[in-house]
Amino acid sequence: MQSRRTILRAGAGLALTAASLEVATGTVFAETTATGWAGLAQQIQGDIVLPADAGYAAAKELQIAEYDAVHPQAIAYPESPRDVQALVNYARTKRISVRIRSGGHNFNGWSTGDGLVIDTSRLNHATVGSSTVRVGPGLQSIDALHALAPYNKQVIAGTCPTVSPGGFISGGGIGYQTRKFGLGSDRLRSAQIVLADGRLIRASATQYSDLFWAIRGGGGGNFGVITEFEVAPIDAPRMVFFSTTWAWDKAEQVFAAWQTWQMNASVNLGSALILNLPDAAPGTVPMVIITGGYHGPESEAQAALAQLTSLIGAQPTSNYVADLPYHEAMKTAYGCGDLTQDQCHREGTGPEAHLHRTAWQRDAYRVFNQPFTPSQLNSLVSTLDADRVAGQRRVLHCMAVGGNSNFTSPTATAFPHREANFVIGYVAQLDAPTPETQAAASAFVGTGAGVLNPLSDGAYVNFPGSSLPDWATQYYGDNYLRLKKVKNAYDPSNFFRHPRSIGSLGE
Numbered sequence: 113m114q115s116r117r118t119i120l121r122a123g124a125g126l127a128l129t130a131a132s133l134e135v136a137t138g139t140v141f142a143e144t145t146a147t148g149w150a151g152l153a154q155q156i157q158g159d160i161v162l163p164a165d166a167g168y169a170a171a172k173e174l175q176i177a178e179y180d181a182v183h184p185q186a187i188a189y190p191e192s193p194r195d196v197q198a199l200v201n202y203a204r205t206k207r208i209s210v211r212i213r214s215g216g217h218n219f220n221g222w223s224t225g226d227g228l229v230i231d232t233s234r235l236n237h238a239t240v241g242s243s244t245v246r247v248g249p250g251l252q253s254i255d256a257l258h259a260l261a262p263y264n265k266q267v268i269a270g271t272c273p274t275v276s277p278g279g280f281i282s283g284g285g286i287g288y289q290t291r292k293f294g295l296g297s298d299r300l301r302s303a304q305i306v307l308a309d310g311r312l313i314r315a316s317a318t319q320y321s322d323l324f325w326a327i328r329g330g331g332g333g334n335f336g337v338i339t340e341f342e343v344a345p346i347d348a349p350r351m352v353f354f355s356t357t358w359a360w361d362k363a364e365q366v367f368a369a370w371q372t373w374q375m376n377a378s379v380n381l382g383s384a385l386i387l388n389l390p391d392a393a394p395g396t397v398p399m400v401i402i403t404g405g406y407h408g409p410e411s412e413a414q415a416a417l418a419q420l421t422s423l424i425g426a427q428p429t430s431n432y433v434a435d436l437p438y439h440e441a442m443k444t445a446y447g448c449g450d451l452t453q454d455q456c457h458r459e460g461t462g463p464e465a466h467l468h469r470t471a472w473q474r475d476a477y478r479v480f481n482q483p484f485t486p487s488q489l490n491s492l493v494s495t496l497d498a499d500r501v502a503g504q505r506r507v508l509h510c511m512a513v514g515g516n517s518n519f520t521s522p523t524a525t526a527f528p529h530r531e532a533n534f535v536i537g538y539v540a541q542l543d544a545p546t547p548e549t550q551a552a553a554s555a556f557v558g559t560g561a562g563v564l565n566p567l568s569d570g571a572y573v574n575f576p577g578s579s580l581p582d583w584a585t586q587y588y589g590d591n592y593l594r595l596k597k598v599k600n601a602y603d604p605s606n607f608f609r610h611p612r613s614i615g616s617l618g619e
């Protein structure tokens with residue numbers, strides 16, 4: 113029998129991490145000497161960690177352990193925009209490649225490389241103003257909850273407690289709040305950025321407006337190092353968190369009902385459907401989970417869930433509903449309901465940090481405007497379940513989007529998916545990867561991508577695919593040409609880059 117805690121954890125953090133076949137490392141233009149780094153360290157308030165330092169192994173870790181194989185020349189922790197300027201100027205002058213990192217969650221390792229990693233995790237302030245909130249790019253979602261709760265203000269966040277605004281807002285930002293309040297990037301009012309030439313500017317609707325357009329959905333690591341986001345907070349004093357589970361043999365019925373239910377629901381309802389095959393080993397229990405948040409009275413949430421049960425035509429195997437202060441509801445959604453704030457961080461990042469990293473992952477997420485037909489649903493679920501392999505955890509993860517976020521024009525910001533109703537992906541995870549198990553897991557995800565591709569309407573840059581043909585069009589649609597113009601205007605030498613950065617097709 114799964115405990116509620118197990119079930120909540122199983123559902124938390126999905127929009128899972130995934131690694132990639134793409135090469136995570138960047139091109140190192142030049143090496144600098146220990147003396148060079150020491151001189152740079154003198155110029156900044158923050159720290160620089162080098163390979164010989166005791167903390168280096170921990171400093172280079174991302175959420176996915178596969179990228180421990182990448183060895184940056186240096187990892188810098190700036191503590192102010194001025195520090196970031198010094199780091200950018202140094203790297204540009206010395207011709208050292210740069211990767212920018214905040215929460216380190218990029219599925220494909222785009223936030224690490226062989227040169228200098230500028231880690232903005234210490235830029236993690238939260239400053240509450242009269243109508244906006246200013247947050248540092250490194251303010252993890254769990255810490256934003258705690259910092260803002262005393263002011264009864266909150267910001268859009270996803271389903272993982274340690275994802276940070278640096279990547280989340282830059283790439284779009286989808287959460288249970290999105291159908292009601294929009295994407296995280298839709299609520300951006302301005303951003304402070306260090307550009308490739310070292311200038312510190314603030315982009316907004318009236319200043320550097322082309323850049324402001326691009327950083328709302330264009331994806332992180334493209335245009336500069338964002339050192340602060342100014343966002344409009346959401347009015348969400350409470351949220352009804354729910355997590356219901358259903359028997360595996362009802363998977364297709366639940367999937368069919370969920371998409372109908374969610375598409376016809378009030379914008380107050382945001383949810384995810386998770387088809388979870390933990391392993392193929394004896395005794396492991398596949399689960400169908402519907403979890404999410406309702407921004408309204410508990411009675412309305414209960415009525416909506418009763419409607420879901422009626423659409424499915426079967427009772428859930430478990431059902432947890434709690435009307436909670438917003439920050440407690442989100443902490444529960446993160447699977448951290450019974451952890452302290454300090455414990456609700458990635459292991460290795462603090463003495464009490466408790467959350468595990470993912471050893472290895474591959475994924476294939478796509479964006480969908482329309483619900484699936486019964487035969488398409490059958491194909492999706494059968495693909496998930498076919499030829500299961502012991503030790504391979506498989507998930508089909510479906511997030512509801514749309515609602516009020518679709519009332520923004522596809523060209524108003526760089527995020528183009530304004531007719532989307534779902535973001536759906538196959539994920540395979542391994543705890544102890546070997547070349548053989550990696551090949552099998554990659555093959556499974558490749559098969560899943562083959563099923564999703566012909567039905568899809570694009571892809572979400574914050575859930576980058578392990579292998580995504582025509583990625584520029586998939587991520588950005590018609591906005592890609594404009595993104596390239598902005599890139600050329602602000603970073604003509606392509607200083608900020610990663611394997612799928614704007615313009616990296618060399619066009």
Ligand SMILES: Cc1cc2nc3c(=O)[nH]c(=O)nc-3n(C[C@H](O)[C@H](O)[C@H](O)COP(=O)(O)OP(=O)(O)OC[C@H]3O[C@@H](n4cnc5c(N)ncnc54)[C@H](O)[C@@H]3O)c2cc1C
Nearest residue numbers: 127214215216217218270271272276278279286332333338
């Ligand atoms: C477990 C898990 C759950 C998730 N759940 C959701 C979800 O519910 N909804 C959702 O929308 N997304 C979700 N995501 C995806 C997440 O939004 C993206 O991975 C996001 O880009 C992570 O941002 P980061 O700063 O934590 O990661 P990083 O890896 O540090 O950065 C991601 C990208 O942004 C760039 N970047 C980082 N900081 C900056 C900066 N200061 N300035 C400019 N560029 C920067 C990096 O170079 C990289 O390209 C999830 C990811 C994981 C791993």
